[in-house]
Amino acid sequence: MNFVIPSFTPAVPEMVLLALISTILIADTFWAKRFQFATYYATQISLVVVGFLIISSFATVPVITFDGSFVRDSFGDVLKLFVLAVSFGVFFFGREYLVQHKFFSGEFFVLGLFSVLGMFVMISAHNMITMYLGLEIMSLAIYAMVAMRKESAGAVEAGLKYFVLGALATGMLLYGFSMIYGATGSITFPEIADIIASGKADTVVLSFGVVFVVIGLAFKLGAVPFHMWVPDVYHGSPTAVTLFLATAPKIAAFAMLYRLLAEAMPDLLKDWQSLIIMLSVLSLIVGAFVAIVQDNLKRMLAYSGIGHMGFLLLGVIAATPDGYASAMFYVVIYAITGVAGFGVIATLSRTGKEFDLISDFKGLNARNPWLALMILMIMFSMAGVPPFIGFWAKLLVVEEIIQAGFLWLAVLAVIAAVISAFYYLKVIKAMYFDTPEDASKLEPANSRLTIGVSSIAILLLVLGLLPGTMIDVFFNSLNVVS
């Protein structure tokens, strides 16, 4: 048996990232004392460097390497770029939050980078082993991040909860993988698809496999009824970490869902579609109603995130290239808006004051009108009101679900959107219509934060006014794949 050296070129961004992380990890121990923020800057520069690497070698045709275990395609490249962009935002807000709450340390960024690496591997996975490896690299780093604030009981509890439930979900997923392998005799996605299409696989084992895989995916996405960890973990984690785990991993989880369902098991559509419909409907309903009664913004955003997952799954239900593209668009917009939403908390949070209650936002318009306007834009974007980009995200998934013939789901989704508008309006109401308890001016700890929140909010508006290019990029990336 000959050993052929595989082509490393497709994996260059991952390898460069790994090299950078290792360097930063070692260097951090030396420079942490002298240059407090060196790790932060090194991290951000690494993200930018890897981003340029991806853009400069953008994959127009899919390339498979490492004996069929790794794929580089435009779908993956687009998602990776947005993982980088979202992580950049997360670290930006995270740094200020860590400084304010006095537990700044280089580990946050190094762990974050490892997690990003895990996401890259997940996005590029072309067989089940690679997928699993990527998932574990990503998750383990995040478990540690959640529990990083050792003295906070809430954070440790959240970390433990996340770890136990996350491990359970991974177990489910692995169990599903093993059944699929048992039924088809292959771990590589296209091969699995071929064997299923040929009808040689045992359908009973296969359908059990599908169920377990879908459960595992639902856990990772936080779709109802596997969502119970979401509000607790989001709430318990330090906001800097919530910021991360609510945003970038969702992009990776979507990639995993796409690779597993659309690439490996397209012929089992009938089996998994009904499961996804259930997940989607329940997520839409729970996300719409339960968020209304939350008075903590982090919990509210957690439930609203569950609702957003319901929307995302609509695009998957459509199960066409355009349907997946709409879901992909949705998850990216969700992640960007999520950075802004949790970023707002990080922006206003101070030593000793978390600023995560909706009542904290009372009268913000009187205390800081600019920031109030920016938050207003973020909230309306989340609610899906035009002209913000959140509207287009919702429009596209609803459009695709109608194309696929699920008119009732479309109607249900838009009603859910109306109900969820209520709790976003609650935040705006607090900012604009309520009188503040403390009428003093309120400035973020530093003006960089205002710039950060403003640039995302304005981006949401500009993209909303001119969404054409972005939509083109997303829909083309998937049409090349198929």
Next chain:
Amino acid sequence: MLTGFPILSTLIWLPIVGGLLVLFAGRNNPTLAKWLSLFTVGLTFILSIPLWTGFDTTTASMQFVENVPWIPMFNINYHLGVDGLSMPLVLLTTFTQVLVVVSAWDVIKERVEQYMGAFLIMGGIMVGVFVALDAILFYVFWEALLIPMFIVIGKWGGPKRVYATLKFFLYTFLGSVFMLVAFLYMYYQSGSFSILDFHVMHLGMTAQILIFLAFLAAFAVKIPMFPVHTWLPDAHVEAPTAGSVVLAAIMLKMGGYGFVRFSLPITPDASMTLDWLVIGLSLIAIVYIGVVALAQSDMKKLVAYSSISHMGFVTLGMFVVYDIMQSTGSMQGAQLGMEGAMVQMISHGFISGAMFLAIGVLYDRMHTREIAAYSGVVNKMPWFTMFAVLFAMANVGLPGTSGFVGEFMVILSSFKANIWYGTLAALTLIIGAAYTLWMIKRVFFGPVTNENVEKLQDLNKREFALMATLAVFVIGLGVFPSPLIEVLHTSVEHLLVQATTSKL
């Protein structure tokens, strides 16, 4: 006029950009905010006049068209244009914007720049609603309008403002999303989002009925029709004066405009089948809401209910055409009804705006809208009373005022359709007279009974100018409505052909 000058885009974006400027430049400088706002709305109004002068009344096709691709992937275009149905509404909007800014001049004291900025942005968006010829573009404007209105009612409104504004937002949002689903469905069927393509696409009966109901959900909430009208009195009572003016004069018209732009031409067969539903709801609005208005003790609420009742005429005039066609077979009666509905929309824009401004004048002085708090205002404010009585008469539909023209045309055509429709609609002339004149009697006449009224000052120059301008329009349109009808004529004819040609 330069050919190719994007006049419609200018009318949309000039106020929006101006509004943003006001928002940022006017902080801590209310005077600058006010003058900048006045300049913007003034310029917008002047720029909108070429729409009227350069309008070709002989064609029903779209004029001043602009069309550039917006989202090519989904065939969504930035497609603007006006015809005889939308052009008068655009002018009404730009004109009302001037009123809004002037009326708030020294009334709004808190956060002037946000107030003015919100209204300017709203003005641009409202023009966008009337001129958009792409369904998604239309929807974007339609929904975006909720944002500034939500803020305006919630921030500068009365005591129950938060409840009112949430109700307003959620009601209209819920209505509109069904319309969005209908658009997406039609895109799925036709591959285009162009409203003009929707007009010529074929649709089965079931699809038509569902689409019609989806449209009805959106437009009925905006108009508002019974039984989804309950947000309006709340929103009106709590909104600041200018907010009420914009709501009554323009936002309600969007619902009526929606019917003529979407429901009738896109789903003619469903409109014909379900015309009884709209006619029934319209008659309930006209009669029942009229009676409800009679019982109000708050002036603004009374005028709000009267608005609902008057908008009932608009929907009645639009949908009664099917009955006329059936009973007389002639297009002429139908034309009368439809034109009456359109004239009624424009006229109601002026009259309701004037009524709310008049109430605003009183409210600014006395800080109450309770009818019982007033008596004998005429003794202290003779000029004001003159205008108020004129507007009240127009609201009643006195010949010689604009209120008469539209209502008379609609009632006349209703009689052609069915004697009962006509009778019921004509009833409202009595009810309308009753609630309006009774309010006038209680507020303006009689002896001065309390010392607050004793202290009232008559109109200042700014208010006088406002009232006088509106009076000119109300009377002008009343005695000489033919230029407006001429503008409407060809487009209405075209609309009626569309509305009566089966698409099955």
